[in-house]
Amino acid sequence: MRSDTLYGKLVAAHTVSRLDEENVLLYADLHILNEYTSPQAFAGLRARGIPVAVPGQNIAVVDHIIPTHPVKHRTIQDPASALQASNLRRNCDEYGIPLFDTNDPLQGIEHIIAPELGMIRPGMVVLCGDSHTTTYGALGALGFGIGTSEVEHVLATQTLVYRLAKDMRIRIDGELALGCTAKDLILHIINRIGAQGARGYVVEFCGAAIESLSVEGRMTLCNMAVEAGARGALIAPDERLFRYVLDRAVDMLTHRTEALHLWSELKSDADARFDAEFEFDAGEVAPRVTWGTSPEQSIPIDGVVPHPADANDSVARNSYERALLYTGLKPGSHLDGVPIDRVFIGSCTNGRIEDLRDVARLARGRKVHDGVRAMVVPGSGTVRRQAEDEGLAAILIEAGFEWRQPGCSMCLAMNDDVLAPGERCASTTNRNFEGRQGRGGRTHLMSPAMAAAAALSGCITDVRKMESRGV
């Protein structure tokens, strides 16, 4: 048999039919729906008068527009957003799609709840009308974001007309140093290969540094692969991953042996050919912070903001100038010491329990700096309860963090969690685009530990200084 990449194997195992040179009809094992990219797809289905092809392979959740105020029973005040939520409920009722609604105790961000509730299993294809669906590569599943027309196509057929991607492998050996996380690693990689460095490719991450990452850390890595333009990200599943999945997917325990046998084959063949390859040393990664308006524009915390004149070409020079104007920073300046107004901890990138443990570890016995508003938005109801059970919530509240209800929140600010113009925010999210967190708001992407350090010191700072003092 021809040797193949993990990506090639996953596509082959889901190809209903080859359509032409470039396209296949790809079967989706799981389709995840949210309230804002699905309404027009359901409307299209209704206009055609056809049912959802396979309702049991679809799951819906209210996450993008939901308010996160720390109240027990949540009501959506904004009329348009409330209509999106009620419309999703109506569509799910009518078409028989299981739903995690606004006040469901298991509600959360789609990419947080699907793995934690055991719905993502190695070898799957997972689609969702959300670009961060690449997250599932961490579980050996091919996930990627689709548009609303494609959501309609998946609802109608459980398949997608899928243009094949190229194969890229990124090997990361070495070890992440103290104070450095998967977030720093992915910001490092995006900075090196660029915001379109993986455009057209599905990226397989491998190497010693990946093997030693937790499953949560792997999700952070794969989640942000899309910020390098990737059409998907993958990590070959290993023992650690199998345990993670089997602990959660308890309905499949009777199939455990045959599943483990199949899953152990989910890896690229030794002589598989990749269209592009990169190598990195995790030991060279420092805690990173973005200075601009693209996730590729980041520097190590001990670095300096680059000068437009140092850019490689005129396109990059223009981008630098535009970004610096927006973020209000000077070339050659340090980010360490830049005062911040807001801190946001959460999102599908960094809203899992491991992230909150990092924040609480630093916050214990310390206080959020005067004048800083720091929000913690757990990724799901499950994460929230676990953090309360572990005592993390008490530490965070004592330190002066707002302990909120789960949702996408200020990652994209579709609800009422929004930056005011000019406000500067240390954020654990995935996009520092102009206006992303609020018009005129200035976003600095960083790890949860770095965001915690910023909250406690009132400015962007090197978390390693806090870590080394011992906590």
Added chain:
Amino acid sequence: MSERSMIVGIAAPLPIANLDTDQIMPKQFLRGIDKEGLDKGLFYDLRFDAVGERREDFVLNRTQYSGCRILIGGENFGCGSSREHAVWGLLQFGIKAIVAPSFGEIFHSNAMNNRLLLTPMPQDAVDAILADVSNPRTNRVTIDIHRRVVRSRNHTVDFGLSARYCRMFTEGLDLVSSSHARLPEIAAFERAHWTKQPWLESVAAVTRNRLK
């Protein structure tokens, strides 16, 4: 000559690299359950200032570019969020085609599905066209879909277009209908798939029921 074989009109220079879909269609315009009114949200923060006044210096607000049908963009145009609202908004605003060095992947699929023409070409070719259209007196561009060329005042540049994309643009293929006709084939695939991996059958419904 039909709009599906030839696009002729004013082209506006928008040479911003990594112009993401958040900027094309900001969050506050994503709260609908239909596709209406998205032309109002298009490039909102670029077209209007913080108090909602038109920014006269923005290219799409300049009278010489009013009625613009083509955008000449920067690399990785439409990167970021999957929101198809960006494409709907562009079309509702009157944009028929975008010329740029490269496009975000999901944006690309969304454009195809809505018959918004994207013509990728090398940066230096885009730069040449940009030089023409940046002068309002030479801002008219013709895109010949069958010949696959973009013509500005002083330049003629080829672009790539797959056979499928070309058919989707010129004929408006309804993918949902054509795939829907294959439901028996899909069901047969599914049965075999689930026989091999029974833990994938009804994975969403089983999980939801287990957690009631």
